[in-house]
Amino acid sequence: MLVTVRLFARLRELTGTTELTQELPDNAVARTAWDALVREYPAIRDYEASISCAVNEEYARLTTPLKHGDEVAFLPPVSGG
Amino acid sequence: MTKRFHISAEPLDAAQIAESVSSPGCGAVTTFVGLVRDHNVGRRVLWLDYEAYEPLARTTFERIGAEASAHWPSVALAIHHRVGRIAIGEASVVIAAASAHRGDAFAACRYAIERVKQIAPVWKHEHFEGGEAWIEGATADPDDEAARQTAFARACS
Numbered sequence: 001m002l003v004t005v006r007l008f009a010r011l012r013e014l015t016g017t018t019e020l021t022q023e024l025p026d027n028a029v030a031r032t033a034w035d036a037l038v039r040e041y042p043a044i045r046d047y048e049a050s051i052s053c054a055v056n057e058e059y060a061r062l063t064t065p066l067k068h069g070d071e072v073a074f075l076p077p078v079s080g081g
Numbered sequence: 082m083t084k085r086f087h088i089s090a091e092p093l094d095a096a097q098i099a100e101s102v103s104s105p106g107c108g109a110v111t112t113f114v115g116l117v118r119d120h121n122v123g124r125r126v127l128w129l130d131y132e133a134y135e136p137l138a139r140t141t142f143e144r145i146g147a148e149a150s151a152h153w154p155s156v157a158l159a160i161h162h163r164v165g166r167i168a169i170g171e172a173s174v175v176i177a178a179a180s181a182h183r184g185d186a187f188a189a190c191r192y193a194i195e196r197v198k199q200i201a202p203v204w205k206h207e208h209f210e211g212g213e214a215w216i217e218g219a220t221a222d223p224d225d226e227a228a229r230q231t232a233f234a235r236a237c238s
Contacts, residue, residue, distance in 0.1 A: 079198075080203025
């Protein structure tokens with residue numbers, strides 16, 4: 001399946017990309033997308049313990065299953081306000 | 082009509098946002114205005130660039146509004162956040178809470194800003210004299226009940 005991955009703030013800077021497309025196995029969960037991202041961009045590895053993720057613009061878990069066409073976003077710790 | 086939950090690059094008008102939640106039954110409206118300040122951890126701050134995952138930020142503000150309604154059913158709440166480059170002294174966030182009485186309006190307003198800081202997908206990129214840095218605070222988890230209780234305790238202290 002193909003999914004769109006979106007990256008923000010420092011994750012965007014470390015990878016140099018705001019959005020990319022990943023091909024993942026059919027049983028993929030959000031963590032599968034993260035692991036593929038870390039293989040491609042090892043500089044983001046340390047964020048594993050502190051990221052949040054969202055699937056299709058809703059907060060999700062790294063265990064959330066993905067399907068073809070989903071948008072997965074990885075969010076570093078937030079600092080709004 | 083002013084939207085209740087909003088994120089955009091436009092400058093914020095606190096008076097207009099306060100007016101948007103007020104109604105004839107309200108005896109109190111509180112507004113919280115978050116400003117960009119000129120110092121942080123010993124650095125002279127020049128400006129902040131705010132970035133957000135805007136669709137999720139909007140639904141997160143709505144979620145915070147629903148949480149506040151569960152605690153304070155009579156309160157009408159608005160949350161507006163600005164993104165993009167914001168100068169020292171300008172507002173980055175405005176929250177308005179209107180209610181029949183002041184207690185609920187103050188509490189709901191405080192609750193909302195605490196929750197914005199915990200779970201809104203918004204990031205500050207600080208530009209200071211001699212460098213720049215992303216500010217990273219809380220790992221956003223709307224289902225973290227302990228964080229929600231912390232926000233509630235601050236609101237009611």
